[in-house]
Amino acid sequence: MAIKRVGIVGAGIMGSGVAEVAAKAGIEVVLRSRAQSTADAMVAGLEKSLAKQVERGKLDDAERGAVLGRVRAVTDLGELADCDLVLESIVEDLAAKKHLFNELDRICADRAILATNTSTLPVIEMAMETGRPDRVCGVHFFNPAPMMALVEIVRAITTSDETIDETTAFATTCGKNPVQVKDQAGFIVNALLFPYLNNAAKLYDAGVATRDDIDAAMKGGCNFPMGPLELLDLVGLDTSLAILEALYAEFKDPNYAAAPVLRRMVSAERLGRKTSLGFYEYKR
Numbered sequence: 001m002a003i004k005r006v007g008i009v010g011a012g013i014m015g016s017g018v019a020e021v022a023a024k025a026g027i028e029v030v031l032r033s034r035a036q037s038t039a040d041a042m043v044a045g046l047e048k049s050l051a052k053q054v055e056r057g058k059l060d061d062a063e064r065g066a067v068l069g070r071v072r073a074v075t076d077l078g079e080l081a082d083c084d085l086v087l088e089s090i091v092e093d094l095a096a097k098k099h100l101f102n103e104l105d106r107i108c109a110d111r112a113i114l115a116t117n118t119s120t121l122p123v124i125e126m127a128m129e130t131g132r133p134d135r136v137c138g139v140h141f142f143n144p145a146p147m148m149a150l151v152e153i154v155r156a157i158t159t160s161d162e163t164i165d166e167t168t169a170f171a172t173t174c175g176k177n178p179v180q181v182k183d184q185a186g187f188i189v190n191a192l193l194f195p196y197l198n199n200a201a202k203l204y205d206a207g208v209a210t211r212d213d214i215d216a217a218m219k220g221g222c223n224f225p226m227g228p229l230e231l232l233d234l235v236g237l238d239t240s241l242a243i244l245e246a247l248y249a250e251f252k253d254p255n256y257a258a259a260p261v262l263r264r265m266v267s268a269e270r271l272g273r274k275t276s277l278g279f280y281e282y283k284r
């Protein structure tokens with residue numbers, strides 16, 4: 001089954017980004033946010049992003065209109081009933097995601113694939129909240145979704161080959177390079193990336209070097225496009241902490257034990273770019 005209509009739940013950083021990617025790929029998008037104000041802000045953000053692409057000559061005006069016409073922002077979960085694939089991109093919290101899968105299972109057509117954009121959480125736990133664990137998998141986009149080429153397709157032990165094939169085809173239609181990975185915390189990228197980011201926060205906290213020098217060192221010394229502290233701000237410190245906690249819960253590896261400074265910054269609501277303050281300060 002080709003995916004022609006996608007539902008996205010959660011209009012945060014990732015939900016908005018994936019909505020743009022899918023709509024640009026010609027897929028109809030129903031984006032569900034709990035609050036109308038967030039749904040409206042997402043549409044305004046999409047309009048702004050597309051207008052910039054027109055200004056830069058990357059998109060023509062007719063395409064811009066067509067992309068916007070394919071996105072519908074809603075607050076009622078029931079509007080996702082006709083979607084071929086629903087991708088949840090809500091907060092990285094297993095209880096919230098399990099509750100949502102239970103609701104989606106009741107609302108969505110039997111043929112629909114229910115997918116999670118989780119960075120680390122066990123996909124099987126979400127699958128077992130539904131009556132269709134063979135139609136549940138992970139479809140893990142990267143941030144910012146319109147720019148990053150990779151999608152990890154995550155196979156839970158219950159996921160069918162058909163579900164993997166259909167979601168892999170969806171990622172390809174979206175212009176992404178899918179890789180397949182089994183349902184183990186952190187999948188490929190975050191299992192490798194997060195010990196590095198966490199250790200950068202520990203170096204910073206220990207005063208081994210300044211924020212700017214840590215970031216400059218990894219950009220200049222390893223040719224990385226961003227420093228680790230900048231990247232933590234981009235991901236969001238709340239999401240980063242949740243990712244580390246899920247990795248630590250699974251492996252009990254001290255490299256995954258969150259740097260205390262991350263926990264303190266989350267308590268202080270210094271979440272990075274999304275709150276305009278993290279390791280760096282950002283203009284609103």
Ligand SMILES: NC(=O)c1ccc[n+]([C@@H]2O[C@H](COP(=O)([O-])OP(=O)(O)OC[C@H]3O[C@@H](n4cnc5c(N)ncnc54)[C@H](O)[C@@H]3O)[C@@H](O)[C@H]2O)c1
Pocket residue numbers: 010011012013014015034038088089090091092093096117118119120140141142143234235236239274
């Ligand atoms: N930030 C990243 O770099 C990144 C990259 C890949 C995947 N992810 C994953 O994508 C998901 C979303 O992350 P994000 O960065 O977009 O977060 P975000 O904080 O920007 O957005 C989360 C959204 O979830 C909503 N939400 C919170 N609790 C909810 C609930 N109980 N029910 C419904 N909606 C709820 C919030 O209102 C918000 O709109 C997470 O699972 C995260 O691990 C994040």
